[in-house]
Amino acid sequence: MGGEDEKKKKMKLLCLHGFRTSGSFLQKQLSKWDLSIFHHFDLDFPNGKYPAGGKSDIEGIFPPPYFEWFQFDKDFTEYTNLEECISYLCEYITSNGPFDGLLGFSQACQLLFLSIYIRGCVKRGATLAALLLGYQKQGVVLKEHPPMKLFVSISGSKFRDPKICEVAYKDPISVKSAHFVGAKDWLKVPSEELATAFDNPLIINHLQGHTVPRLGKETR
Template sequence: MEKKMKILCLHGFRTSGSFLKKQISKWDPSIFAQFDLVFPDGLFPAGGKSEIEGIFAPPYFEWFQFDKDFTEYTNLEECISYLCDYITREGPFAGLLGFSQGATLSALLLGYQAQGKLLKEHPPFKLFVSVSGSKFRDPSICEVAYKDAIRVKSVHFIGEKDWLKLPSQELATAFDNPLIIRHPQGHTVPRLDEVSTGQMRNFTAEIIRESIEKKHELENGEVKVDSEERKPEEMSKINNQEKSAMDINKRELEIAEAVKA
């Protein structure tokens, strides 16, 4: 039986992977029936009070810390390094899904990968689901991550009463041809009505269809390039690139440079 494609799901600030899993369970199961959803916990224990205390049991986690203006970040480099290692070790992943801080972080990874800064050895992501996401505000990050429109199929949930409504709209503009689904709720993973459920079914079905078509093309040799047809110097270059891609120390250096760029 063929393995399902994986989606990495990143939770919000001071919550947990288990909480995001519960939130997403409100959606019709047919939406992600063809995918395996993975819900890791943030790298750091919550450094303060969680808004879901009394609603959902601890422990709670956060991916990184930030100042009140969301322009300065603590432990972001460590967080990115951790996620790159996790993605490489547990992947490949077809896409990313995130809520709030998790969505903001996911979009950053997508932008950095598109610019060749991170995850060079990992296949390009096919999809992104953002719920209440936003852009980073540090110019040095923006100039890299959002330099060009991110060509990943994306859907952005934007709440009418969400305090991140405008930042969520701004994040959507960083993507090529984004699907925007608006809902009347606030800063939460919304329950989906019949229309939005249909939109999400179509969104994931399109990803599956394109993946199957690409696989058939490769099997039929329409895209495949036989290694015997390559020149020796080309094969040597490819082998060197593969070895370099597996070098963890080099990847960590790239992460540091990307964050500090």
């Protein structure tokens, strides 16, 4: 079989970076994983809709520019530009898809499907992605896009706004999912809580913190 046939067999994943970083940085984070994993996937790494509105934790470690998907308060219960972010992602998915699944780190894991009015915005990549999935399942967004088949959460969490939760997490999300949970991650408990929103989730525990973990042979 030719190379084009092999490419067609790959699952296409939309990969959403964490707070005030970039698609290039998430790509760098994932490069620590064994190359054999990526033979199965075609990965897309967009940048967040908004330039970083403050200091990035990766300044001096990885070159700018840095981006954020939306903004939020210190308790992560009130959000700004969330609806705009979701519209941006839905348009990106429609224009560059179809996608077979989503991968998100931290803030990005929450965002998956919003088309009803929502006040505010959210912080994490994995959080954002999970929201999109929940909203797609409820028929709120991406109605014409094929159902997602896979979700990979790295240090993700749920949104905390009750108005969002009662829609996005109303029913178990029946998508194959893998959830990386770090023993030293400050989002360890929220990551475990996010996994409960999915039907039969695969939870992959590791000993590291709030990061894309290196994978041992068994985990790989």
